[in-house]
Amino acid sequence: MHQPQRNSNRLATRRDTLRGALAAGAALPILSLHRATATPADMRAAIANVIGDVKLNVGRVKIEIPPLVENGNTVPCTVSVESPMTTEDYVKAIHVFNEKNPQPNVISARLGPRTGRASIATRIRLTDSQTVVAIGEMADGSFWSDSVSVIITLGACLENLI
């Protein structure tokens, strides 16, 4: 009498465990995906954070990234802004944003008339093929931008996530 009951109990627990494991297995990747990437909306929010209500013009800025990148862990990136760099008319800052990394910000550099040439170069991480945006902040308060789309064959950041 006792034997079958115990068996069914054991079966039930096993089923529950299996169900639990399946549910956890299904939920985990979704969770990590959500946490792993920003969205173009996040990038727009980050840009709005920097420029406020000012209109973002296109031009004067040039962002250079190789169009096809093998390794997203180190991607050379150069941003130049057209400006005479005088004491009245100069570039105050250069900001770079991405749309698919876990965080939309890449770098914010502060420049001044003493910089002479409004150009910076660095190496960045890109987790996936995406658009990268560079914004130049002028001394007169205007903002100018340029964007480039990059194809990444091996992304950064996520190699240990799964």
Add this chain to the structure above:
Amino acid sequence: MASALINVPPKAKRGEIIAIKTLISHQMETGFRHSETGVPIPRDIVTHFVASYNGEEIFSAQLFPAIAANPFITFYTIATVSGTIEFKWTGDNGFVATEQAKIIVE
């Protein structure tokens, strides 16, 4: 200890625009990765970089996890007078590194 590499031309003409290349050795752990056992690896990055020319700030940058390991930054400045250009990196977990380069302006 972190080591830095700086490339500043030793001599320049007054008013010349010079390129300054800087590199600091740092792993730039993003804070978005997990170890093999699934434990999140805490963020450990260089967050700020400042360059000063004879004590006056000429360039600064705020860095984010999207900057590659061993942050490499190139920027420009106008050679005004002979002196010292100082570089300072600060980051998570009390990270501080400084380096300086001399320049002769003729």
